[in-house]
Amino acid sequence: MKKLILTATLLMAFSTSFAADYLVNLIGLDENGKELNIPIKSKKWKKRMSKVFKRVGGDVLPQIRSYSSNEKFAFSQFDLGLYITMKFGIGIFEESPVKLAMKVEPYFKLFFKK
Amino acid sequence: MKKNILIATLLTLVTFSASAKEGHLNPYWFGDSIDKSADQNDNLNSIDSFLNGVVDSTVGALNEFDAEPVAKATKNGWHLAGFQTSLGVGFSGNIGILAFGGTKIIEIDWARKKQEKKEKEEELESSLPVVTINENHTKADLNKALDPVVRQLVETGRVKDEKEFRKNLSVVSNDFYAYAKGLSTTRSNYVWRAGKIRLDLNFSASGKIATAGPLVKLGVDVKLRLEFARIMAKAQSDNKAMTDLNAKERKIARETRNLLDSLSYEVTKSYDELEKSYNMDVHDMSFKIIEVALGMSVEGSVGVAKLKGSVVPSVFFTRHKLSSSTPAVADKAADNGTINLIVDNSDAGIAVDKGLKESIFKLKRKRIRKGMKKAMKFAYKFAKKMSKKAKKRQERMAQGRRVKMPKWIVKKIRSQYKFEVGGSIGPVKLKAIPHLSIYWVNKIK
Structure with missing residues (x-):
């Protein structure tokens, strides 16, 4: 019985340790209409998004604040659509080990409001 | 002892078989069947791990940005209010964050939980002329x-x-x-x-x-x-x-x-x-x-x-x-x-x-x-799952860090579908262009 509990505990611990960093797949079509998949760990993806938020937010927010203080610009929402260009290297493609780095451009929208 | 080994092996097999189609939407959603025997396939559990990853990375990055000095509200009040990302589904049903060309199946809008006023469901949309x-x-x-x-x-x-x-x-x-x-x-x-x-x-x-x-x-x-x-x-x-x-x-x-x-x-x-x-x-999202x-x-x-x-x-x-x-x-x-x-x-x-x-x-x-x-069933199940995951994630963070965390929630989910010539409707895949969209909006109070 003890062994059974131990086995079950180990199995659970094993799966939990994996669950901490999930795989988020990046997906899309290339210029020829062929499907592409790039698996990436969620922690790595979070780091990249965080970097973008800091960079874009850091650049954009002061600009909006400065424009907004000028009475000529009376707007209440600022939408920013952006592609994040990233390069992924050899051996990470699901279907074939492509030799060259691949450009990935996920599209996001950021909404800034008053 | 043999019994224990057998149980452990079975457990492992169950784990293995359950993850065999991990990250893929069940073919049930793309076919014509809607009978009850298919219920075990329509729970979206196969994309649980992917959704956890999306929630963790998005909420984590948004929270990190909130901790930045530039994100602090100023006198004129400008701040990052929302974030939108899109998901796509490949030809074999694998789901992912849309990162190249292709049609989106799901569009997710994130927003802060505390809103000054109840907003219109489309307020986060682009301000076109x-x-x-x-x-x-x-x-x-x-x-x-x-x-x-x-x-x-x-x-x-x-x-x-x-x-x-x-x-x-x-x-x-x-x-x-x-x-x-x-x-x-x-x-x-x-x-x-x-x-x-x-x-x-x-x-x-x-x-x-x-x-x-x-x-x-x-x-x-x-x-x-x-x-x-x-x-x-x-x-x-x-x-x-x-x-x-x-x-x-x-x-x-x-x-x-x-x-x-x-x-x-x-x-x-x-x-x-x-x-x-x-x-x-039953959940925070409302079919709008x-x-x-x-x-x-x-x-x-x-x-x-x-x-x-x-x-x-x-x-x-x-x-x-x-x-x-x-x-x-x-x-x-x-x-x-x-x-x-x-x-x-x-x-x-x-x-x-x-x-x-x-x-x-x-x-x-x-x-x-x-x-x-x-x-509608797909939209309902997806919205419910996504909203629950985002909520739970925030609760876990708040408990673990014992600090008051800014709360980002799923504000709106738009899912897209395509009519097949036979008359059935399925979630749209990368190459197809949708005919129909279903919107769920969070009931922020």
Whole structure:
């Protein structure tokens, strides 16, 4: 019985340790209409998004604040659509080990409001 | 001991088999089946890990940004209020964050939990130049409203060829007006009713209309939105509504009316059936809108078209309160009737029949209803799962760190579907262009 509990505990611990960093797949079509998949760990993806938020937010927010203080610009929402260009290297493609780095451009929208 | 090893092996096998299709949507969602035996396949558990990853990375990054000095609110109050990302589904059903060209299946809007006021469901949408009309406006009024927009676009140099721009705009705005008149004369009293028609136009600087496709990035120079919002409960009479329409436009208006009435019934009936199986108020998200694209065949017949984002108008159905004057959902014509699906030459995979020759495919309403119910079920399950995961993640963070965390929640989810020629409806894959969108909105108080 003890062994059974131990086995079950180990199995659970094993799966939990994996669950901490999930795989988020990046997906899309290339210029020829062929499907592409790039698996990436969620922690790595979070780091990249965080970097973008800091960079874009850091650049954009002061600009909006400065424009907004000028009475000529009376707007209440600022939408920013952006592609994040990233390069992924050899051996990470699901279907074939492509030799060259691949450009990935996920599209996001950021909404800034008053 | 042998027993223990057997149990452990079984556990491992179960774990292994459950993760065999990890990250893939079950084929059930793309097929025609909706029977109860499929229930074990429709729980979306196979994409749990992926969704956890999306939630963790998004909420984590947003929270990290909030800790930055630049994110702190200033006197004039500007701050990051929302974030939108899109998901796509591959040909074999694998789900991912849309990172290259392709059609999105799901669009997720994130927002802060504490809102100053209850916002409209579409407030997070892009602030395009919008020209809005209602039943009281004539065609001349629409043209009058468009004129200053055209002049501004020409004066600012965003449109180089004014003549070409005006010519193209006039063609699409006249058709748009005819669709709008179809809506204004629709007498449907079903609980789900069409209330708005929208046309998002994308023009190039040369004044030509630009259409987006799965592989085309929308980087056009000029965007313009035309909207007709119905404000009267009572339908307008043909005599009053159609005085300034020519023969072709009258045909569009009449056919739009018939289509909207049929769709109104099908949406209401599907929702009613879904409501019997699921408690729609059980989670934070609320089923708000169904968007369907309208199109015209070569012969001028109106039907359900692809949501191409330009030239093709969308009609929005919203839920109205049930009143004593609302008829019971029963339409004798529905079970044997059909609804037009506009097909074009790019649908080369469709077997040739008399429907294709006319650019119209007749979809059986019974099958549409079945597919629509399935689409609603998918939207319901996805919205519920996503919203719960985001909420739980925030709670875990707040408990673990013992600090007051800014709370980001899923504000809106838009899922997209495609009609198959057989009449079933499935979540849209990367290459396909959707016909139908379902919106769930968070009930922020």
